[in-house]
Amino acid sequence: MSTFEFKTPVTEEDIRKVHIGDVIYLTGDIVTGRDDVHHRVAISGKEPPVDLTGKAIFHAGPIMKKISAEGEPDKYKVISVGPTTSMRMEKAQAEFLAKTGVKIIIGKGGMGPKTTQGCIDNCAIHTIFPGGCAVVAAEEVVGVEGVEWLDLGMPEAMWKLKAERFGPLIVSIDSYGGNLIENNKIEFNEKREKALEELKGKLNFMD
Amino acid sequence: MTTDLQREQLAKLVASFMSYSAGHLPDDVKLRLTEMSKIENEGFAPDIYNVMQKNMELADSLKRPSCQDTGIPQFFCRVGSKWPYLDIIEDALIDAVKEATAKAPLRPNAVEVFDEKNTGNNIGTHSPWIDWEIVKDSDVLELYFYMAGGGCSLPGFSKVLMPLEGYEGIAKAVFEQMTTYGVNACPPCLVGIGIAGSSEVAAKLSKKALLRQVGSHNPNPKAAEMEKLIEDGLNSIGLGPGGFGGKLSVMGVNIEQASRHPATLAMGMSTACWAHRRAGIRINPDFTYDFFTHKGAAL
Numbered sequence: 062m063s064t065f066e067f068k069t070p071v072t073e074e075d076i077r078k079v080h081i082g083d084v085i086y087l088t089g090d091i092v093t094g095r096d097d098v099h100h101r102v103a104i105s106g107k108e109p110p111v112d113l114t115g116k117a118i119f120h121a122g123p124i125m126k127k128i129s130a131e132g133e134p135d136k137y138k139v140i141s142v143g144p145t146t147s148m149r150m151e152k153a154q155a156e157f158l159a160k161t162g163v164k165i166i167i168g169k170g171g172m173g174p175k176t177t178q179g180c181i182d183n184c185a186i187h188t189i190f191p192g193g194c195a196v197v198a199a200e201e202v203v204g205v206e207g208v209e210w211l212d213l214g215m216p217e218a219m220w221k222l223k224a225e226r227f228g229p230l231i232v233s234i235d236s237y238g239g240n241l242i243e244n245n246k247i248e249f250n251e252k253r254e255k256a257l258e259e260l261k262g263k264l265n266f267m268d
Numbered sequence: 269m270t271t272d273l274q275r276e277q278l279a280k281l282v283a284s285f286m287s288y289s290a291g292h293l294p295d296d297v298k299l300r301l302t303e304m305s306k307i308e309n310e311g312f313a314p315d316i317y318n319v320m321q322k323n324m325e326l327a328d329s330l331k332r333p334s335c336q337d338t339g340i341p342q343f344f345c346r347v348g349s350k351w352p353y354l355d356i357i358e359d360a361l362i363d364a365v366k367e368a369t370a371k372a373p374l375r376p377n378a379v380e381v382f383d384e385k386n387t388g389n390n391i392g393t394h395s396p397w398i399d400w401e402i403v404k405d406s407d408v409l410e411l412y413f414y415m416a417g418g419g420c421s422l423p424g425f426s427k428v429l430m431p432l433e434g435y436e437g438i439a440k441a442v443f444e445q446m447t448t449y450g451v452n453a454c455p456p457c458l459v460g461i462g463i464a465g466s467s468e469v470a471a472k473l474s475k476k477a478l479l480r481q482v483g484s485h486n487p488n489p490k491a492a493e494m495e496k497l498i499e500d501g502l503n504s505i506g507l508g509p510g511g512f513g514g515k516l517s518v519m520g521v522n523i524e525q526a527s528r529h530p531a532t533l534a535m536g537m538s539t540a541c542w543a544h545r546r547a548g549i550r551i552n553p554d555f556t557y558d559f560f561t562h563k564g565a566a567l
Contacts, residue, residue, distance in 0.1 A: 124336050124375045140373060141336040146419045146452040169419070170452030170511060191316050191510055192419065192454035193543035194323040195336040214386030215376055216336075229319065231312060231512070242451060245513050249447045249505050256501035257436075257443055263497055264435035266490055 066226070070115025071164040073184045079232050081239040085188060086228035087165065090116040090221070091202075093123060095145055097217040098210065102160055103153035110209040111219055113161040120145045120168035121198075122216025125205070137205045139222065143195030144169035147187065155179025171233055171242025180234050188230035189242075201227045275356040275363070277555050282364035284567040285559065286341075286413055287372040289547030290333035293324065294561040296481045297458075297544045300519045304456060312512040320509065320542065335543045337417035338374040341365045341396035344414065344479060348406030352553050357409070358398060365389075365396050374415075399472075408550050412479050415545040416538075420457060423449035426471035426536035431528075438463065438535045439498055445537055446502055446518075451511035454541035458482055458519045459502070462536035465529035470536035477522035478540045479548070486523050495521045509542070519544070 062082045067075050069089030079085065092111055094102075101107045123142035129135050147168030150157070154166065154176040164185050166172075169192040180186055190198060204223035211218045233241040293301075305317040327334035343361055347354065368374055369390045378392035379385065390396070403410070423445050429437045442461060450457060462473025485492040499521040508514020519542065528534065540546070548561040559565050 122336060122375065124333060124338070124373055126373060141333045141375075143336050145337070146422060148452055169454070189510065189512075191319040191323075193335045193541055194319045196326040196330060196332050196334060197319055197323045199332070200326060200330075214379070214388070216386070229315065242511060245511065246447065246451065248513070249451075249507060252505040253443050253447045256504045257440055259504075260436060260439055260497060260501055264439060264494060266435055267431070 069117065071117070072115065076164055076184050076186055076236050079186060080235045080237065081232050081241040083232045084228065085165075085230040085232065086226040087117060087230060088225050088227070089223070091119045091167065091224045091227060092116060092222065093119045093121045093142070093218070093220040095120050095122055095217060096149055097213045098219055099150045099153035099157050101210070103156035109161055109219075111221060113163045115162065115164055117165040117167055118157070118161070118163045119222070120147050120150060120166070123220055125215060125220065135208075137208065137220075139199045139202045139205060141195040142198050142202065144190045144192055146170050147172050151176055155182070158183040158185050165230070167230060171240065171246070177234050177238055177240050177243075180236050181238050184236045186232055186236060187234035189233050190228070190230055198227070201225060274353050275360045278353070278356060278360035278551070279363035279367065281551065281555060281557065281567065282361060282411065283367035283371065285547060285549050286364060286368040286374070288565060288567055289413060289545055289562070290338050290372050290374060290415060291327040291331060292562055292565065293334070293543060294546055295563055296483060297519065297546075298324070300482045301542060304516055304519070307516060308509065308514045311508065311514065312510070313508050313514040316509040316512065333372055333374060334545070335417060336375055337419065338372070338377065339415035339417050339545075340377045341390050342399070342414050342416065343396055344399045344412040344476070346401045346403050346410040348403050348408045350405065350407040351409045352407070361396055361398060362391060365391060407553050410548065410550050412546065412548045414479065414547075417541060420453040420539050420541035423453050423539045424471075424474070424537060426462070426467040426474070426534065428467050429533040429535060431531065431533045433533065435494060437533070439501070441535060442498060442537055443501065446507070447505060450517070450539065451507060453539050454543065455507045455511055455517060456509060456519045456542050458540040458544055459498070459521045460538040460540070461498075461521065461523045462525070463523065463528065464526040464534050465532050467534050467536065469526050470534040471538075472536070473524040473526060474536035474538040477524040478538055478544070479546060480522045480524075482520045484522065488525070491523050491525060495523050
C-alpha cells in the first residue's frame, strides 16, 4: 500500500502508478456529478458544460450556501459534501469516462464490472472517500469556481470545486482491472454462507 | 384553544431540534462507535474511524450537518391524547422543515414524483412524511426526527415469505441484503427488521426498530435471541467501516414485531448508516422539553 499526492490535470502516467488499496490525496479540480449528470452525458448524449479532461468527478450532492449579496454575481460556499453511493452510476460510468476524459472517480462503496472495464479502457481509477465524513471533505475544498446545470437542483448540479489535499481517497478500482470491493465481496459472501450454516436450527421458533 | 403563537413556538423549537440533530449523533450511537473503534485495529479500519471522529468534531465546532445527505424529512409522532395543540402539529412541522432547511442548512431532497423536480425546500407531496401514534392519558408530544440518507435507504425492502421458509428465511434475506447493498450503506449500520403479517406493516416496523436505542433488546426473549444471533452472524462477515473489511459489520440489530397471519410471514428491513441521525424530544404543553436522545444538548 502506497500513498500518492496528485495534482490535476492527472496524467495517464500518474494513474498507472496506483493500484487497489493505495491512498491518494488530490489537489486541484474536482467536479460533482451524480445520477442526473451521468444520465445527461452518457444516456441523453449532451455535451458536458465543463471540460473534465484530467480532472476528478465526485459522486456527491453537496449542501451549498449562496454567500453573494443580491445583485452581485453568484458566489457559493460548501457546507457539507460527502460521497454518495457510486454503484448508482454503474450503468453510465464507462461511457462517461470515454466521453469526458475524467481520470479519477470519487465516491463510496464499490462499482461493478462495467466500470472496471471502463477504467482499463480509459486509464482511469475509482476511489473511495470515507462515507458520512462530509464536513472533513468540505474543509478540504478551498474554493467554489461555479456551478453548471443548476436546473437539476442543488444535489444533482455540477459544482466546480478547487480542493487541496483532498482525501484520503482509497483506490478501489485501478487501471489494471483490480477491484478492491469486489474482492472483499467474494470474502464476505463466503463468510455469509458460513454464518448462515452456523444459524441452522437456532431459529426454529415454529415447533 | 390554539393560536399562531403556539404554532410559531412549536415550529421554532422543532427547527432548532432538527438543525442540532443534523450535526450531532445521539448518545447511544456515539458510545457504540467508540466501542467499535477500539476493536477495529487492523487494515483501513483505524484510519476510517479517525476520519469519522474528526468529522463529528468538525460538525460540532463548525455547526454544520455532519453528512451532506440530510435525508427526506420524516417525523414519528407519539402524541398524547391530552396534548392541547393537536391542530397545529402538522403545520408547525412543515414550518419547522422550511426553517431548518434554510438555516441549518439542510439539503433540499424532496423530488416531486412524475414532475421529477426538486422542490428546493424539502416540502412536497407528503413531505415531510409524518407517522402518527396516539398515546392515551398523556399530555406529552413525543417526536422523533430521523434523517435517513439515500445510501442507507437503498438496502430497504419488504416481502412476504411463506411460513415454512421460517425465521431462517428472514435471516437469509437480511444477510444477502447486507453483503450486497450493505457495503454501500456506510457501515457499520444499525439493522432494523420488522416481522408481521403483511409487507407494509413489516416495513414500517423495520423503520421503527431503527428508532430504538443501539444496544437495546426486544422484550420478547426469543426475539432478543434472534437479534443477538443475527448481529453476531453479521459481525462474523466483517464488513468493517465503509466496507473495507474489519472485525465487525453492524452497530446492532433491532427487531420489532406484530402478529402475523397463519399463512404469511412478512418481513421488512431498514438500515441506518453509522451517522444515524435519530433524534427524540418530549415536549410538554408549556413547551418545556426533554431532548432525551442527546443528553445535555442545548437548543
